[in-house]
Amino acid sequence: MRHRKAGKKLGRPTAHRVAMLRNMTISLVNNGRIETTLTRAKALRGFVEPLITLGKRGDLAARRLALRKLPNKDAVHKIFDEIAPIFKNRPGGYTRIIKTGFRKGDNARLAIIEFVDKPGEAPVAKETSETEKTEDQG
Numbered sequence: 179m180r181h182r183k184a185g186k187k188l189g190r191p192t193a194h195r196v197a198m199l200r201n202m203t204i205s206l207v208n209n210g211r212i213e214t215t216l217t218r219a220k221a222l223r224g225f226v227e228p229l230i231t232l233g234k235r236g237d238l239a240a241r242r243l244a245l246r247k248l249p250n251k252d253a254v255h256k257i258f259d260e261i262a263p264i265f266k267n268r269p270g271g272y273t274r275i276i277k278t279g280f281r282k283g284d285n286a287r288l289a290i291i292e293f294v295d296k297p298g299e300a301p302v303a304k305e306t307s308e309t310e311k312t313e314d315q316g
Contacts, residue, residue, distance in 0.1 A: 186221050199225045200248055207253045211292030219275045219291040230272045233262030264295045
């Protein structure tokens with residue numbers, strides 16, 4: 179029985195699983211979205227979102243904790259300086275998982291995992307454009 183055993187093993191030894199999640203996190207941070215299996219995407223979400231929460235804190239202690247979990251200075255720097263400020267008003271749920279279909283060969287369920295708000299784009303409040311204002315007036 180697996181009582182009180184959180185997380186998926188993904189059919190890999192611990193070191194391989196942790197290395198895989200770190201590599202997938204770096205790819206997600208660099209590209210904004212990646213395609214993988216649904217189970218891996220769900221496991222990755224639990225690995226990435228606490229890093230973004232640390233990035234929202236932004237202090238030195240949080241940066242050191244993030245570097246302990248993800249020992250890649252470039253990725254941690256990007257999380258703290260580019261990605262975390264986008265989510266400063268969001269209390270969680272920084273990623274979305276979109277199911278895309280099935281993989282040929284083993285019929286594994288595929289999914290895309292991406293950030294809810296895109297890095298490099300500031301979230302824009304919905305405003306009416308000039309054309310909408312003129313159409314409403316006349």
